[in-house]
Amino acid sequence: MSVFEIVFSPTGGTRKVSGLVAGALDNNTVTVDLTDSGLxxxxxxxxxxxxAVIxxxxxxxxxxxxxxxxxxxxRGNGARAVLVCVYGxxxxxxxxxxxxxxxxxxxFRVIAAVAAIAEHSIA
Structure with a gap:
């Protein structure tokens, strides 16, 4: 089993929360940065x-x-997914x-979802 951290985080707040959730599952995660348009x-x-922590x-x-x-x-191919929404x-x-x-x-097969508060990008 591998843990993938799939994250879209233009200002970094979502990345911090995502890292905490993914890190709680496994310290060796594969990061997929949806923010990188060249990937x-x-x-x-x-x-x-x-x-996958999305x-x-x-x-x-x-x-x-x-x-x-x-x-x-x-391609999720049936991988389990934990969804994370960050709002401010x-x-x-x-x-x-x-x-x-x-x-x-x-x-993906969604198994859990989290709504987390982070500092808003305008703060």
């Missing part, structure tokens, strides 16, 4: 024995549009629901 995400593939910030209660596109390139200045609203839909479409 070949089609080469990222998991097995059903793997666990972490995104909430933008106005939604997932960032680019996350849906980039996560859709990853307002409620996370539909972020976890949308992230669940995108993760399932990418082939």
């Amino acid at each position: 070949d995400l089609s080469a990222v593939s998991m097995t059903e024995d793997d666990v 972490s995104v910030p909430a933008y106005a209660g939604r997932i960032p549009a680019v996350v849906a596109d980039r996560l859709g390139m990853v 200045n307002r409620a996370f609203e539909d972020t976890l629901v949308e992230l669940e839909d995108v993760a399932k479409h990418a082939g």
